Amino acid sequence: MSRPLLFLDVDGPLNPYAAQPERRPDGYTTLRVPRPAGTSEGLSPRRRPLRVWLNPEHGPALLGLGYELCWATTWMADANQPWIAPVLGFPELPYVDFGDALFQERPDGVHWKTGPLVDFADGRTFAWVDDEQSGLDQEYVTAHHRGRGLLHHVDPRIGLRDNDFRTLADFARSPDASRAAG
Numbered sequence: 001m002s003r004p005l006l007f008l009d010v011d012g013p014l015n016p017y018a019a020q021p022e023r024r025p026d027g028y029t030t031l032r033v034p035r036p037a038g039t040s041e042g043l044s045p046r047r048r049p050l051r052v053w054l055n056p057e058h059g060p061a062l063l064g065l066g067y068e069l070c071w072a073t074t075w076m077a078d079a080n081q082p083w084i085a086p087v088l089g090f091p092e093l094p095y096v097d098f099g100d101a102l103f104q105e106r107p108d109g110v111h112w113k114t115g116p117l118v119d120f121a122d123g124r125t126f127a128w129v130d131d132e133q134s135g136l137d138q139e140y141v142t143a144h145h146r147g148r149g150l151l152h153h154v155d156p157r158i159g160l161r162d163n164d165f166r167t168l169a170d171f172a173r174s175p176d177a178s179r180a181a182g
Helices: 058-063 076-080 114-121 135-144 162-173
Strands: 005-008 029-033 050-054 068-071 126-130 149-153
Touching: 005 114, 068 076, 114 126, 114 135, 126 162, 135 149, 149 162
Parallel strands: 005 068, 005 126, 126 149
Antiparallel strands: 029 050
């Protein structure tokens, strides 16, 4: 039986970007990620590095939850670059390629990530850790996904906490978490 998927967003759950800029959360490391050429930062011609806060202890904790980890982030393949996955102690992880859905608002109010995540899961049980889901996303998953799905919201001001890890562990251990979808 396969393990359930854990779709991981970077900004919000792993990188509490909405925390007060002058107060790095305890246990976090500050990284400066270079912005690719061609990106702009407002009207400024300078490309200042992007500040990312990561807690290296989160990697082993997530790896130990019993999931198959998968990036579900706008970083996509770049989440495997030296400034994210290795800092967390992750091997190279698969990622959802959002393609044309990236940042495309939907008229039904469902988050643009939701449909591609359901498609990627293809009936497998999954948990999705993000800071942008809503009740509309849960309704979509319930209506369009054959397996079980946990949409777990994380406050982007504080990132993942012990209670989030407990919730994810409980879901992964639930009796039908690895049951094949029918």
